[in-house]
Amino acid sequence: MDKADMANQPRQSIQIVGPGPGVDLSADQGPNIIATGMVLWAVAVVVVMLRVYCRRLQKAKLWLDDYLILAAVVMTTIEVFILSLYPTRHGFGKHIWVAPLDSASVFLKSLFVSELFYFLALSLVKWSILAFYWRTFGIQKSARVLIWIIAAMVLSWCVAMTLVTIFQCKPIYAYWQRYDLLNPLERKSYSCPIDDKQFWYGNAIPTIITDVFMLLMPIPFISKLHLRMGQKIGLVGLFSLGIFVTITSVIRLAYIIGADLTSTDVTWNLVTIVVWSLVEPNVMIVCACLPFLRPLMMKCASRSRTQISNTKISNPIGTNSSAADRVPSLASKPAGHPEKYAPKERGLFKRTSVVDIRAGAKGQEAQAGDDRQSAENSSLEEGIIITTDIRLSREQRDRYWDDVA
Numbered sequence: 190m191d192k193a194d195m196a197n198q199p200r201q202s203i204q205i206v207g208p209g210p211g212v213d214l215s216a217d218q219g220p221n222i223i224a225t226g227m228v229l230w231a232v233a234v235v236v237v238m239l240r241v242y243c244r245r246l247q248k249a250k251l252w253l254d255d256y257l258i259l260a261a262v263v264m265t266t267i268e269v270f271i272l273s274l275y276p277t278r279h280g281f282g283k284h285i286w287v288a289p290l291d292s293a294s295v296f297l298k299s300l301f302v303s304e305l306f307y308f309l310a311l312s313l314v315k316w317s318i319l320a321f322y323w324r325t326f327g328i329q330k331s332a333r334v335l336i337w338i339i340a341a342m343v344l345s346w347c348v349a350m351t352l353v354t355i356f357q358c359k360p361i362y363a364y365w366q367r368y369d370l371l372n373p374l375e376r377k378s379y380s381c382p383i384d385d386k387q388f389w390y391g392n393a394i395p396t397i398i399t400d401v402f403m404l405l406m407p408i409p410f411i412s413k414l415h416l417r418m419g420q421k422i423g424l425v426g427l428f429s430l431g432i433f434v435t436i437t438s439v440i441r442l443a444y445i446i447g448a449d450l451t452s453t454d455v456t457w458n459l460v461t462i463v464v465w466s467l468v469e470p471n472v473m474i475v476c477a478c479l480p481f482l483r484p485l486m487m488k489c490a491s492r493s494r495t496q497i498s499n500t501k502i503s504n505p506i507g508t509n510s511s512a513a514d515r516v517p518s519l520a521s522k523p524a525g526h527p528e529k530y531a532p533k534e535r536g537l538f539k540r541t542s543v544v545d546i547r548a549g550a551k552g553q554e555a556q557a558g559d560d561r562q563s564a565e566n567s568s569l570e571e572g573i574i575i576t577t578d579i580r581l582s583r584e585q586r587d588r589y590w591d592d593v594a
Contacts, residue, residue, distance in 0.1 A: 208286050208454075218460045219282030225464050226273035229471035230266060237262050240478040243485050252324060257317035258477060264310035265470045272303040272463060281463075285456045292456050293368035300463070301364055304354050310470040311396060312347040316340060318403060318431075318477050326410040339402050346395045353391070357383040368455065385450040389462070393442040396469075400435040404428070427480040434473045441465035 208214060237258060244251055279295040280288025319336050326332035358364040363379035366372070407428050411421050444461045452458050 208284060212284060214284050214287045217283050218457070219277035222277055222282050222460060222464060222467075223273050226269045226467040229468055230269045233265065233471040233474040234262060236475050236478045236482070239485060240481045243481055243483075246484050252320070254317045254320035254324065257313050257320060258474065261310050261313035261317065261470070261474055264306045264313060265474065268303045268306040268310060268470065269467055271299050271306070273467060275299050281456050282460055283456060285454045288456050290370040293370070293453075294365045296456055296459075297365035297368055300459075301354065303466075305351055307466060307470060308347050308350050308354075311473065312343050314470065314473045314477050315343045315399060315403065319343075321477075322407060326407065329410055329413065332406075332410050335406055339399060339406065342395075342399055342402075346399070350392055353383065353388065357381060357388065368453075386445070386448075389445040389448075389450075390442075393438060393445055397435060397438045397442065400431065400438055404431045404435060430476045430479055434469070434476050437465065437469045437472050441469055 240258070241251070241255065244255060276292075276296040276299040280292030281296040281299075283292070285293055319340050322332065323336050327336075355361060358367075358379060358381040360379060363374060363381060366374050367379060367381070408425060411424050411428075414421065414424075416424070441462065444465060448462055449458050
């Protein structure tokens with residue numbers, strides 16, 4: 190039968206052969222695949238952009254871990270578009286008996302290419318996290334050794350899975366061409382000796398192992414940092430965000446174990462595995478970036494507290510007088526100090542001082558701006574003076590963790 194005759198065959202001839210009882214041939218998971226992939230990809234992109242913004246907010250240069258996470262976003266972008274948008278247009282997400290005749294081969298071709306970017310995306314995110322560990326704990330030799338070991342494990346896994354993916358069938362194109370109903374291959378013309386389920390196991394299990402190693406690795410080294418106990422607990426909490434990545438990988442493995450990979454209905458049976466393959470790298474990117482968003486969250490929280498404070502000062506509880514009655518007038522100000530008591534922002538006077546706390550120098554303060562003595566001598570009737578103390582930490586590492594981690 191030539192290609193034209195195969196394409197012109199009535200669809201009933203295909204439906205009669207395959208589906209068993211209870212199969213809903215009208216079901217379509219395509220929209221769910223696209224929605225899941227695109228939403229999580231968009232979240233990952235936004236979080237990475239916020240990470241870069243926070244680095245700029247701190248006037249800090251981008252480092253190796255930042256560039257690696259940017260590269261990971263590029264890889265996952267390609268994976269999402271190839272694995273969700275393209276194959277769903279050709280019937281992926283539907284049962285193979287109602288999908289276009291080329292749906293299986295198009296999907297497997299997309300899967301073949303997207304897997305290569307999937308491996309790169311996961312590896313780049315893990316190397317980014319390890320680079321951050323190096324920047325944080327690299328002063329300790331034992332930490333450097335562990336980082337190198339885990340990085341080598343990730344590299345070995347990436348190279349091995351890439352080679353297995355490319356050469357799992359001979360010739361290479363037989364991986365997708367064997368499911369092409371328009372131009373099928375003869376069974377004797379190709380060989381695919383690697384079992385599909387074993388391939389997926391080799392894909393998922395090493396990922397979970399390295400996830401666990403990276404989750405546990407920093408805990409003993411955090412105790413050696415010159416930080417307050419509260420900061421150490423906060424760091425452990427931040428690094429523990431990686432547990433969500435491990436959970437995602439375990440869920441994906443569970444679906445691999447339960448999947449029927451021997452069925453010809455590949456456009457339907459592999460949907461769940463594909464969806465979790467889209468979820469995993471994007472969740473990993475988000476978790477890798479969240480610890481770097483603290484400066485932005487602190488800035489937003491500070492702005493919110495300032496607005497609340499200004500509202501309370503402008504509208505004190507239990508006061509029935511108008512705002513004009515509560516704001517001191519120029520006539521009530523003592524003579525000789527017009528510049529000190531000139532009304533600013535509805536009669537509120539703001540001054541900022543910087544307190545430098547140094548080890549062994551308790552009680553010593555380096556004040557910037559106006560002299561505090563003038564504020565102490567002025568009465569509350571002369572105006573409301575808001576003083577903001579900015580306290581500098583004792584050590585450079587404390588400042589680093591207060592702002593970055």
